[in-house]
Amino acid sequence: MAVYTDIAEDDLKWFLTEYDAGTLLSYKGIAEGVENSNFLLHTSKDPLILTLYEKRVEKSDLPFFLGLMQHLAARGLSCPLPLPRRDGALLGSLSGRPAALISFLEGMWLRKPEARHCREVGRALAEMHVAGDGFELKRANALSIDGWRGLWEKSEARAGEVEPGLQTEIRSELDFLSTAWPSGLPAGVIHADLFPDNVFFLGDQLSGLIDFYFACNDLLAYDVSICLNAWCFEKDGAYNITKGTAMLEGYQSVRPLSDAEISALPVLSRGSSLRFFLTRLYDWLTTPEGAMVTKKDPLEYLRKLRFHRQIKSPAEYGLSL
Ligand SMILES: Nc1ncnc2c1ncn2[C@@H]1O[C@H](COP(=O)(O)OP(=O)(O)OP(=O)(O)O)[C@@H](O)[C@H]1O
Ligand SMILES: N[C@@H](CCO)C(=O)O
Incomplete structure (x- = not known):
């Protein structure tokens, strides 16, 4: 708690x-x-x-x-x-x-979001990106590409406890991302943690977004990749392309993605998977047994990372290209 x-x-x-x-x-x-x-x-x-x-x-x-x-x-x-x-x-x-x-914001977060909810979330994310324009304060994203290696080094020695062989896989992922990370994409204020528990609904109607405590300035499409990860995978680890299509259509109904943003989605999604894997891994290894906090499974995000690694085209997220 x-x-x-x-x-x-x-x-x-x-x-x-x-x-x-x-x-x-x-x-x-x-x-x-x-x-x-x-x-x-x-x-x-x-x-x-x-x-x-x-x-x-x-x-x-x-x-x-x-x-x-x-x-x-x-x-x-x-x-x-x-x-x-x-x-x-x-x-x-x-x-x-x-x-x-x-x-106090009225509403409840959805334990089992469906495609129509993903569409609403996509739309709200884009509305946030547009509304963030003109906000004068700046905050760098400490949990983006430049922060991941340092975060990994805090857990690396014990990472094998979570899954054998992780050291090699994550080191090579960090190397890949540091060369493939896109630059020059549209940037602005992003939410950076828009998971289902941070979006309230009243019935099927989205009633608001909460928890802006990871918000920062970063690539807007990176925020899209965070939402694809958080909303469009099923409990069994499968990507739900219907939800992905709905989320991306909802987003693009407000703010169309550029070709460069679309091409970058697989890399950005690998990055956002790694980001949540790393924070969860650190918490997993450092939260004492019996602490009154629910530890989140880092391996859920490792599986998402592996999914994005084998993507051949952004069309696989449900975009019609
Ligand atoms: N403005 C609000 N209106 C109604 N309920 C809220 C509001 N802000 C927070 N809550 C309630 O408090 C809970 C925790 O809030 P929040 O997600 O901001 O906490 P947190 O500790 O930053 O969590 P995390 O980062 O894990 O999502 C929410 O799930 C919700 O039940
Ligand atoms: N949304 C994060 C935790 C809180 O920021 C996660 O699921 O790992």
């Missing part, structure tokens, strides 16, 4: 005096999520989410994340809006952690 830091009711009430948030009626920790501590607050006004930022989030990045939510919401994207304090600041401090209040 993701409540790493407990809060005392009195401290919370004191914290809320800095905001025009109404009177506290109740609060409870939210079990989902792995990165930060989240609480649902009921007040005499609107419900709110309180997030306490934990160790993996750099405090210096918070103005980017919170400012981005404001920027996107102001351009009509459905995403949480940070509530400013009375002094105008978006960030406060609670229980020794940086903390923010954000608006």
